Amino acid sequence: MNRVTLTTAMSALRQKLSELFSAQRAPAGYQPGRTLGQLRRNLGLARFEWVSPTLARAILDDDSLHLEICERTESQLLMHLVMTEFSLRLPASTEGAAHFELHHGGAIRRTGICCRQRTGERALLGQLQACLQPDSALHGALMLLDFKRLHIELHGRQWLVRLEHMGGSEVVNRMPAFRRYIALSRVQRDALLAVLAGLQRVLRTL
Structure with a gap:
């Protein structure tokens, strides 16, 4: 490798390291746990345990649902967003690897729920859809829920x-x-918990 090539490679490496460092650095003005604390009041669950300033575990009062909730940030020009993500982990009856994404159908009005497979064996998509479609309670809650992202992943023997x-x-x-904090309304709170409980019910059958 000549000197010019080496210098170019080193420059590219420094640029990548700089981008990686910037991506991991918290945005200016970010207050870890502030948004999660406000969400805690919206949820109104007695069993809410802080794991770290940006991560918590919550359990429904009847012990039927165990959740992890974490904050994540997204930097934009002269501003940043703080989002909260709900996670649910369940044992899987079969071993595999797959990634599915659920979203609302329809450009203006919601016309249904679409399930798209990102990775994994195609047969798993049919199995998942066969379990999702007959569950009218889950479908109704999903149609009501104002969600941005909903991913279902299979890692080994865990959903x-x-x-x-x-x-x-x-x-x-x-x-x-x-x-500006965008509150989780009571209606959306109930729909959110119903969706997570419904997905837990469905995935336990797979």
Whole structure:
């Protein structure tokens, strides 16, 4: 490798390391745990345990649902967003690897729930859809729920559900300076818990 090539490679490496460091660095004005604390009040669950400033575990009062809730940030020009993600982990009856994404169908009005497979064996998609479609309670809650992302993943012998709601989030602007917390309403709170409970019910059959 000549000197020019080496210099170019080193420059590219420094740039990548700089980008990686910037991506991991918390945005200016971010207050870890602030958004999660406000979401805690929206949820109104007695069993809410802090694991770290940005991670908590919550359990329904009847012990039927165990959740992890974490904060994550997204930097934009002169502002940043703080989102909360709900995670549900369940044992799987079969071993494999797959990644599915659920979203609402319809451009203007919601016309249904679509399930898209990102990775994994195609046969798993049919099995998942066959369990999701007959569950009218789950379908109704999903149609009502204002979610941004809903992923179902299979890792070995464990299912992982990751759900990010549109509420329970915060917008922080630097110029002009303001903070706005987008609350999780009571209706959305109930729909959220119903969806997570429904997915737990469905995935336990797979």
